[in-house]
Amino acid sequence: MQTIQDVMTRDVQSITPQETVQRAAQLMDELNVGAIPVLDGQKLVGMITDRDITVRSTAAGQAPGETRVGDVMSTDVRTCSPHQTVDEVLGQMGDVQIRRLPVVDQQSHEVIGIVSLGDMATKHSAGIDRALEEVSFPAEPDRSTIGAETRH
Incomplete structure (x- = not known):
């Protein structure tokens, strides 16, 4: 039976909460992730995704060179063990409909690595179809926030 350590990506780049959103986007571009x-030091305090940058920062009109990663990152991070x-x-x-851990x-x-659906698809095909279907299942939009700023 394959374990996560068999398929994970090692040597993961990280960023600190004090770095800017612009630097996070540049790093994502450089690494193609x-x-x-x-x-924070060696402690995992969050994840920043391209979606966090788009939805929490850009859509809110924040300046990418001034906004800190810690202000827009996801803090409820799921993890897994290499075993x-x-x-x-x-x-x-x-x-939980997530694509990487x-x-x-x-x-x-x-943090000793990261594992994505892509890692598993290329290195372990069994079960990937079901997981991809569940992760990709459309979620309902949060209607409570849509247009909230135009309602007064």
């Missing part, structure tokens, strides 16, 4: 773990099975993690990803060492609590 859509998410970067946010570390978990690929099937178990695929199930977790499908359940930081891999955290259980003893040191340090």
Whole structure:
């Protein structure tokens, strides 16, 4: 049975909460990725995604060179262990509709990798169809915030 350590990407780049959103976007472009773990020292404190930048920063009219990663990052970060099975993690990803997870060492609590649906699709095909279907299932829009700024 394959484990996450067999399919994860190692040598993950990270960013600090104090860096700018512009730097996060530049790093994503350089690395050709859509998410970067946010570390305070060695501690995982969040993830910043291209969607966080677009929805939480750009759509709100924030200046990318002035807005801090810590202001727009996702803080409720799910993680996995390198020793978990690929099937178990695929199930977790499908359940919560996420496409990538930081891999955290259980003893040191340090980020040692990241695993994405793409990693699993190329290195472990069993179960990927079901997980991809669950992750890609359309969510309902949050209608409570749509047009809120135009209602007075």
